[in-house]
Amino acid sequence: xxxxDYLLGTRKKTATVAKDRLQIIxxxxxxxxxxxxxxxxLRQELLQVISKYVKIDLDQVKVNLEHDGNFEVLExxxxxPESINTVKKTAS
Amino acid sequence: MxxxxxVTSGKGGVGKTTSSSSFASxxxxxxxxxxxxxxxxxxxxxxxxxxxxxxxxxDFVNVINGESTLKQALIKDKHCDNLFVLPAxxxxxxxxxxxxxxxxxxxxxxxxxxxxxxxxxxxxxxxxLMALYYADEALIVTNPEVSSVRDSDRILGILxxxxxxxxxxxxxxxxxxxxxxxxxxxxxxxxxxxxxxxxEILSIPLLGVIPETEAVLQASNAGVPVIHDIESxxxxxxxxxxxRFLGEDVPMRFLTADRKGFFSRLFGA
Numbered sequence: 210x211x212x213x214d215y216l217l218g219t220r221k222k223t224a225t226v227a228k229d230r231l232q233i234i235x236x237x238x239x240x241x242x243x244x245x246x247x248x249x250x251l252r253q254e255l256l257q258v259i260s261k262y263v264k265i266d267l268d269q270v271k272v273n274l275e276h277d278g279n280f281e282v283l284e285x286x287x288x289x290p291e292s293i294n295t296v297k298k299t300a301s
Numbered sequence: 302m303x304x305x306x307x308v309t310s311g312k313g314g315v316g317k318t319t320s321s322s323s324f325a326s327x328x329x330x331x332x333x334x335x336x337x338x339x340x341x342x343x344x345x346x347x348x349x350x351x352x353x354x355x356x357x358x359x360d361f362v363n364v365i366n367g368e369s370t371l372k373q374a375l376i377k378d379k380h381c382d383n384l385f386v387l388p389a390x391x392x393x394x395x396x397x398x399x400x401x402x403x404x405x406x407x408x409x410x411x412x413x414x415x416x417x418x419x420x421x422x423x424x425x426x427x428x429x430l431m432a433l434y435y436a437d438e439a440l441i442v443t444n445p446e447v448s449s450v451r452d453s454d455r456i457l458g459i460l461x462x463x464x465x466x467x468x469x470x471x472x473x474x475x476x477x478x479x480x481x482x483x484x485x486x487x488x489x490x491x492x493x494x495x496x497x498x499x500x501e502i503l504s505i506p507l508l509g510v511i512p513e514t515e516a517v518l519q520a521s522n523a524g525v526p527v528i529h530d531i532e533s534x535x536x537x538x539x540x541x542x543x544x545r546f547l548g549e550d551v552p553m554r555f556l557t558a559d560r561k562g563f564f565s566r567l568f569g570a
Contacts, residue, residue: 222491227447228498235454235502242458 240273248272255285263289303411306418307436307474309460311452313423315444316481319517320539321420322350323528324440327543329384330528333415336375338406339389340432341422342397348388352379352524362390365402371409380529385414395428400465407435425459434465438475440508444482445494450502453478457503477508479542484513486558496556509542511535512555 241249252272259265271286308321318339325337339347342362348354353376359369364387371387378384387406390397410417421432433439439460443453460474461467467474480499487493500507511517516533520526528543530536534555544551 224488224491224494224498227494228502231447231450231502235451238451238454239458242462 248274255287259287265290303414304416304437305407305435306416306438306440307421307433308418308440308442309421309429309433309456310442310449311423311425311429311456312444312449315442315449316511316517317423317442318347318350318420319521319527320440320442320479320481320511321418322347322526323536323539324543324546325416325418326351326378326381326384326526326528327539328416328418328546329378329381331543331547332383334383334413335381335416335418336385336387336410336414337418337420338387338432339420340398340428341420342389342393342395342428343391344422345389345391347386347420348376349524350521351386351526353386353388354524357388360388360390361406362393362397364406365397371406380525395422395426395431398427398431400431400434403431404435425455429456430459430463433460433474434463436460436464436474437466438477440477440479441503441505442479442481443499443503445480445484445488445496445499447494450494450499453503457505476505477546478503478505479508479511481511482513483510483555485556489558496553507553508545509538510553510556511538511542 252267252270255272256265256267256270259270265288269288271284273284273286275282275284306324308317308324310317318341321337325335328335337347337351338361339345340361341347345357345360348357356376359374361374363369364371364374375385375387378386407417419432419436422428433456441453441456443449457476460476464474466472478500480496483496484493488495494502496507496510512534514533514535516530516535517527520530520533520535527533527535528539531540538555541551541554
């Protein structure tokens with residue numbers, strides 16, 4: 210942030226930054242809390258299996274449980290890196 | 302009907318014990334028979350804040366283990382006739398508490414008290430869970446600061462899942478937000494989360510806001526709950542909190558920064 214930003218008042222106030230960060234993280238934590246207890250563990254184990262073949266981070270594995278009327282939908286969203294083949298070669 | 306109120310926060314150092322001591326004193330000052338229990342087994346401090354540390358003979362764990370009667374362990378407060386303190390044990394650990402025996406003590410207290418205030422330890426472990434288990438209402442003590450707000454949200458989740466009311470499927474614990482160490486000046490400058498911000502994030506009803514004042518440290522130095530310092534903003538704010546808790550319609554105070562006029566700046570008044 211430059212001095213000019215400060216003068217023009219374009220610098221975001223830290224309280225606003227704090228509020229935005231809290232709203233994002235709490236939204237996520239509240240969802241985790243509602244889900245069954247095994248979800249974080251499931252996510253961790255999935256990550257272990259996948260990382261045997263592809264190098265990915267925990268952030269790239271999303272496990273979501275949604276309620277839709279009488280049934281629940283378990284949604285898995287795994288983002289694989291672009292250079293998946295090269296990674297696999299070095300791993301094997 | 303006796304009401305059990307837990308004062309909790311998740312995070313440490315936000316003002317749980319300060320708030321418990323002033324809130325319990327306030328209820329007693331309004332004529333209600335009140336007991337305040339320190340659940341921080343191993344790290345007892347409520348006695349010090351209430352100024353009765355030298356009169357502790359028996360404690361909560363002694364009562365639980367049948368080593369003393371409840372009557373022997375309760376300490377009568379110096380400042381209010383209607384107030385009694387049940388100190389925590391300094392030597393045991395938190396595993397000394399369990400739901401059955403805590404329940405027995407709380408039920409015995411119900412016979413002679415209108416309000417039972419449970420001062421929770423920090424964290425989300427045994428001691429904190431025991432403090433909130435039997436609660437009918439909860440004061441969530443929160444500082445306008447990211448880690449405190451996040452931990453308060455976590456505690457709200459635990460109240461909704463692990464309390465007796467939650468387990469029994471009874472009416473949920475009534476939650477009250479108590480914002481402490483608030484600086485209206487910094488909030489106005491955008492350096493601190495405002496009351497509205499915190500309330501919006503946690504979305505529970507606001508019971509009160511205690512401004513950051515020197516009086517709180519002075520009160521704990523002296524061992525006299527700050528609510529007795531009626532000159533101080535914090536003392537007045539705690540009195541308002543108690544009045545609101547008892548159902549009175551008291552407007553919020555100390556939410557805006559004092560704008561010092563030219564003359565008061567000049568003369569430092």
